[in-house]
Amino acid sequence: MIELGPGPSFLEYLNRDRPDLLPANRAAVPSDASGQVPHGTTIVALGYAEGVVMAGDRRATMGNVIASRHIEKVFETDKYSVVGIAGAAGIAIDIAKLFGVELEHYEKIEGTRLSMEGKANRLASMIRANLPMAMQGMSVVPLFAGYDTFTGKGRIFSFDITGGLYEEVEHHCVGSGSPYARGALKKLWQPGMGASATVRVAVEALYDAADDDSATGGPDTVRSLWPVIYTVDSTGAHRVEESILAAMSREIIAERTASAKES
Structure with missing residues (x-):
């Protein structure tokens, strides 16, 4: 049984009383086992006039095998923030939920929310604690974004496997499909875009990533599988409805199909 003290950090309680429950303290894995663990890829985050958008595809892979077509990689972490995960899926999901x-x-405990910097630093410390697992090929590289109620702006933070923390501007992406998604973001994103236009750019970026990266899953009209996308603004974090994403994805596919026929 965990005896809670007066401190505001749940992680401190686990470190003190049940360190075995922390994702970073899992049993060591063989050095060649990382290819047998599902990995999630390609998360994009981009700012818009009122806040931020974060989107993730639905595919997880084990080497060249599709382990899942239904995985969700973007999670609401509190009313004003979301986190997207790339890397070893099991550990990454555990870290996102624990966060x-x-x-x-x-x-x-405190009766108030952490600042955006405080939230990002807490997540960075969790990633830092996972470094021994990362050195065994079980790395986790999240993307964190939210609406800063103090500044009235959306903010995006990226990390490296050592827990290094970096604030990004405009947009950012992580995962194996990120080089291709980044190209789409550079071409399509513009300052001051509205929420709907920004969500469409996110879908286009994931579509481009899936076109060139086998570990990234694009919109699947056969199985009716669409990206997981959140908008975060002064009213909080909101998951974009699948009906909206379905219509948007089909429109993009139709436009690209027509363009291909014309060429």
Whole structure:
């Protein structure tokens, strides 16, 4: 049984009383086992006039095998923030969920939310703690974004496997499909875009990533599988409805099919 103290950090309780429950303290894995673990890829985040958009595809892979077509890689962590995960899927999902519990616990104990910098630093410390697993090929590279209620702006933070923390401007992406998604973002994103136009750019970026990266899954009209996309603004984090993404994805596919026929 965990005995909670007065401190605001749930992670401190686990470190003190049940370190075995932390994702970073899992048993060591063989050095050649990382290829047998599902990995998630390609998360994009981009700012818009009122906040930020984060989107992730639905595919997880084990080497050259598709492990899942239904995985969700973007999670709401509190009312004003979301996190997207790339890397070893099991550990990454555990870290994302534990991060959400950490923010909720802090808010209940302190009666206020952490600042965006505070949230990003908490997540960076969790990634840093996972470094031994990362050195065994079980790395986790998240993308964190949210609406800063102090500045009234959307903000994006990226990380490296050592827990290094970097604030990004305009847009950013992580995962194996990120080089191709980044090209789409550079071409299509513009300052001051509205939420709907920015969501469409995110879908186009994931479509381009899937076109060139086998580990990234594009919109699947046969199985009715669409990206997971959140908008975050002054009203909070909101998941974009699948009906909207379905219509948007089919429109993009139709436009690209027509363009291909013309060429």
